[in-house]
Amino acid sequence: MDIQAENLELLRGLIRNRCVNDGTPGSGHEVRNADLLEEYFQGSGAQVQRFEPLPGRVSIAFAVPGSDPSAEPLTLLGHIDVVPVDEDKWIHEPFGAEIVDGVLYGRGALDMLFITAAQATAVREIAIQAQQGNPPRGTVTFVALADEENGGGLGARWIAENHPEAFSWKNCLSEMGGSHLPVRDGSDALVINVGEKGVFQRRLHASGDTGHGSMPYRKHSSILALADAAQRIGSFEPPAAFDHMWARFVEAFHFDPATTAALVAGAADDEAYETFGDLTTFALSFSHNSIALTGLRAGSSVNVIPSHAYLNLDIRALPGDTADSVDAMIRAALGDLSDTIEIERLTHEPPSTSPAEGPLWEAMVDTYGEFFPQASVIPVYAAGGSDLRFGRRMGGIGYGFSLHARGRFLAEVNEELHSHDECIHLEDVDLTLAAYRGVCKRFVY
Template sequence: MTLYDETLTLLQELIRNACVNDLTPDSGQEIRNAESLERFFEGTPNVKITKLEPHPGRTSIIVTVPGSDPDAEPLTLLGHTDVVPVDLPKWTKDPFGAEISDGQIWGRGSVDMLFITATQAAVTRQVAREGGLRGTLTFVGVADEEARGGLGAKWLSEEHQNLFSWKNCLSESGGSHLPVHDGSDAVVINVGEKGAAQRRIHVNGDAGHGSIPFDRDSAIVKIGEVARRIAAADLKVAKDDIWQGFVQAHRFDPETEQALLSGTSPEAYAEFGGLSRFAHAVSHLTIAQTVVRAGQAINVLPSHAYLELDIRTLPGQTNDYVDDTLRAALGDLADEVEIEHLISEEATVSPTDSRLYNTLEKVLGDFFPDAPVVPIISSGGSDLRFGRRLGGVGYGFAVHARERTLAEAMGQLHSHDEALYLEDLELTVRGYDSVVREFLG
């Protein structure tokens, strides 16, 4: 079997194991994929295998291929093994059947991110079979990424930090293409991700009987006004090099480019087409109002209400910055609310002048010689942030065919009828094999 064939067979097994993470501790059961991966490496020389389980069934597997030179740079491949739930009636294929048709493999996790996980495992096994390289190569099949890593990468980075190197890490996603305005090509590498600054805004009002509402201070009216003011908040456009490079890579006309870089015209985001929402997200602090709660009985005026905000921060935007932004938006209501902090994690970004980034850039250049490589940040999260917090660099890497735009790749994430083109799997296998040998060899 070729390396691609081995990868495809493994990918089908990982999809069929249906390690669905619904964000509860007993879900996921990534032990099924960990055991599949352990069998995949069974009998392979030159590997050390470790399995860890912070909660029954929530298993991560670590496979290490020692390098011949202890001073050589190491490389760690972080592939998560859990997937998100499915809305079964919305699927036209079996979400866990791993069916191959129309040049694609269908199934939950085929794109996010089991095709990369399977690729990383297969390339690691091939390197081990050959006796290893100069630098140490580690593959980690990580549990619980879809629930922010509390039983996976976060736990590993806190409780077992020294089991493998976090210095140079690769994970999801990257390698898709930008719809450049003049019809030329550009290919992306994920170098960072936005942070989280979740908030719960509390307000109080007068309790009372629903039949006598006159002259009451209504918690519901107040929380509605809080929501209205936050929706109208003045959120400034990013001024960093990554946003500037992303805009310039599209080769818009000078007027559109200037409007996007200066933030003077929200309407200019329409020029990104299918990427308009993503482009806005990675150029602003975003505040999504997602949950509101007040009252229990229809005949009782509630004395308390709250609004939950899913806030995503750009690099450099601190908790204080977020709270100041909310207070400024609330104006004279700011003194009447309590701002409760929920999950807060700062944004993380890796440099574009590291040896690993340069290797990725070179490999992508071999696939797409005329396409500039464009660093981007993700609007969501990945396990790479834990390595960055420990002082390492981390990049999202894959290789997609020229026809696969960034918008199309993102559109498959957590979607109904999630599917990966087999051409992209073959390209990603070749890409990872090249990167590992270039970086470690």
């Protein structure tokens, strides 16, 4: 079996194992994919470590020691859990790993099992070469992680907190990256994810009078107070927060000079953002903090005036923001209501980013150049979170890295995330495997 067929067979097996993570401790069952990967690596000579914080919630690492202790290590982080599905909304069987007209369908096919399979295949090849007398200079580790889809508490976060020395976090690659931008003059550009926005979840509380529903007169309503707060939050437009990453993204599109200047300077109107086309939403997310209203609750009995109501907010903040600056943004949105609305901090994940420079960056850029020699390479912030943030917190750098065919644009790839009939083109499966083989060869040999 050639290496591409081997990689595709592994990917289909990972999909069929149904490692669905619904956010509860008893879900995931990543042990199935961990066992599949351990079987796949059998006889390769790779060193194996398993991590199991709860029964069935297994992460597994495969390391190929380097010949030079001073050489840079490389760690590939791939998650092996997937999000739930609404099976009645799918045309293709979600865990059948069907191939139709050169496209592989299945939950996790894009997020991120096609990358996980490519990482495993590339590292197994390195392990076999090491057995044959050609070890890498730097240690290479592939880590298949549980629980990424629920924040990593039973996966990357748990390992970082309980076994930080298990493998190197210095240079990490994970999801996504490698899609193209629809450049206006017909030239090409590829993206690499260099960071991710912070997740700051907040709950706003409003208090009021209580009493029987038949006597509402002169009662101060917690619901009306919270409704006013919700309206202000919903209509609030966070100011643009630009940096050099945003400027590089804008300039990659080759818009007319006036549009480019307005976007880079933070003086753009809605019409200027619409020039991004299908990427308008992504561009706004890239350049602004966002506040989503995600839950509202008050009262338990229909005939009782509730004395308390609350509103949930999911806030995504750009690098540079902190918990305090996010709370200040909420107070600015609330205006004169800020003294009467309580802000409760739920969970938060600070933003993280890595530099678009250095040896690993250059290895990725050179690898892309092998396949798309005319393409520029543009750093972007990921639309969602990934396990790379744990590597960055451990003092390392981390990038989202894969590779898609020309014409597979960033907006299209983002739309597939967690979608019905999630899929990946076989061409992109092969390109991503080739890219991982190439970047490993450039960086650790």
